[in-house]
Amino acid sequence: MENNNIQKIDENLLDNITDYKEIRKGAYNIRKNGKGIERKVTENTNIITKKDVSGIDIYVKENTKFEIIHIPVIITESGLKDVVYNDFHIGKNSNVIIIAGCGIHNDHHKNSQHDGIHRFYLEEGAKVKYIEKHYGEGIGDGKRILNPVTEVYLKKGSSLEMDSAQIKGVDSTIRETKGALEADTNFVVSEKIMTNGTQTAKTIFDVKLNGENASTHVTSRSVAGDKSKQEFVSKIYGNEKCFAHSECDAIIKDEAIVTATPEITANNVDANLIHEAAIGKIAGEQITKLMTLGLTEKQAEDEIINGFLR
C-alpha cells in the first residue's frame, strides 16, 4: 500500500532541496511520486489542480508582499516517470519568493525521472525570487533523471531572479530556461552545477529581450569531475534597446568534458550583448596558496570548489 504521508526519507529529501521546517509556514504544495499529498493556500496565494494535465496553477494576488511559496517534489518510487506542469500567475506589483525543487531517492535498478515544466507569468511591476534545487540520492543503479523546463514571461516593469543548483546525485539532466522580456524588465539567472561519475548535464538558455530597456544576466558556474559531461548553450536575442550579459565559468577535473556554446544575436543597433565563457582546471597557485595556510591538496580543492559553487 502506497504511503502518502511524509516519512523520514521524505523529510531528508525535502531538507536537501529546501528548509523542511519552513515549508508549512506559507502557501505550499508537496508532490510525492506523481501526486499532490499536502497543500495549503493563503489569503493571497491560491493553488488549483490542473484538469487537463498533471500539475497546478498558482495564483498570487496583486500587491502581495513578501510571501514565501514552497512547491517541492519528491520521488521515492523507482521506475517512476513524473511529468508535471506548474504555472505561476503573479499579480501586479507583487513581491514573492518561490522555492521549488526536486529530490529523488532511488535504491533500486529502475530509472526515476521527473520533468517539471514551470511557467512564470509576471504581471506589470511584479517581482519574484525563484529558488530551485535539485538533488538525488540512493544506492540503486537505477538512474536519477531530472529535466526541468522554466519559462519566464515578464510584463512591463517586472523582474525575476532565479537561483538554481544541482550539486549532487543527479545522473542525467537537460535543463531548459526560456525568457521573453517586455520593456523595463530584468531577468537574472544564477545556475550552479556539479557532476561526477558518468553524469551528464545539459543547460540551455534562450532569452528574448523584446522590450526597450529589458535586461538579463545569466551566470552559470559548474564543476565537472571524473568522466562526467556538461554542455552549456546560451542563446540571447536583443530585439530592442537592451542589455544582456551571459557568463559561463566551468572547472574541469579528471577526464570530464565541458562544452560551452554562446550565441548572442543583436536585432537592434542599441542592443548591448556580452558573453563570457571560461573553462579550465583549478589553478595550481590557488592550491599552493591554501596549502601554505595548512590545508592538504584535497582540502584545498574542496574549499576552492565550495567557494566557486556557493
Place this chain on the structure above:
Amino acid sequence: MLELQNIYFERENRKILNDINLKIDTNKFIAITGPNGSGKSTLVKIIMGIEKPDSGKIIFQGKDITELSIEKKANLGISFAFQQPVKFKGMTVFDLLRIASKKEITKKEACEILSQVGLCAREYVDREVNGSLSGGELKRIEIATVAIRQTKLTIFDEPEAGIDLWSFNNLIEIFENMREIVKGTTLIISHQERILEIADEIILMKNGKIEKIETSEEFLKNNVSKQCCKKIKTK
C-alpha cells in the same frame, strides 16, 4: 630556529642557488635583498616547500623538514606571503581568513585583522577574492592571511610591491606587532630602505650565493649609495 645546509637548486644549466648555508635565530627580523635573479625568491620558496632543493637540508626547530610537503611545513609554523597574491572566484576574504586561522573565527575577528592591514573591514570581509579587488587590496588581504596565523616563522616575498605609502606604514606596524606578540622570526625579501632599516640583519644575495650578512646599520652605511635598496618616496 632555521638552518639551511648546502642548498643547491639548478634549472636549465643555471645554478639558481649555489651552496646556501644559513642560520637564523628565534625572534629576529631578517631582510634578504639583492639584484633580480640572485635567487632570493627561490630560496624562500624552498623554505616553504613550494620548490624542492636538488640537494641540501632544511632544519626547522631542530627537525629536518627538507622533504615535508607545503601544508606540513605550514602546520609546523611557517607562513608565506606571496609576491603576487592569488585570486579565487567565489571564495571570500572571510573564507581565506577562516582557513588561515585554522579555527572558527567570527566576522568581528576577521574585521580586526583587516583593519590592521588598512582595509575598511566591513566593506571587505564578504567580498570575493577576485579581479574586482585592486592589486593593493589583494596584497593587503594576502598579508592579513599571513598575519592572522601568528606562526614562528613568517616569510614575506616583497610585501611592498604594489602597496601605497599609507599601507606601507601599516605594514611596518604589522611587522613590529608580529615581533612583539608572536616572538617569531620574520624573513622578508625587500629592496625598501624603510624595511631594511628595521631589520636585525640583512642578507645580501648575488648569483645564487649569500654574498654577505650584515647588521642593518652596517649594510645601509655601505650600500645605500650603491643603490642596493630604494628609498620610499615621502610626500
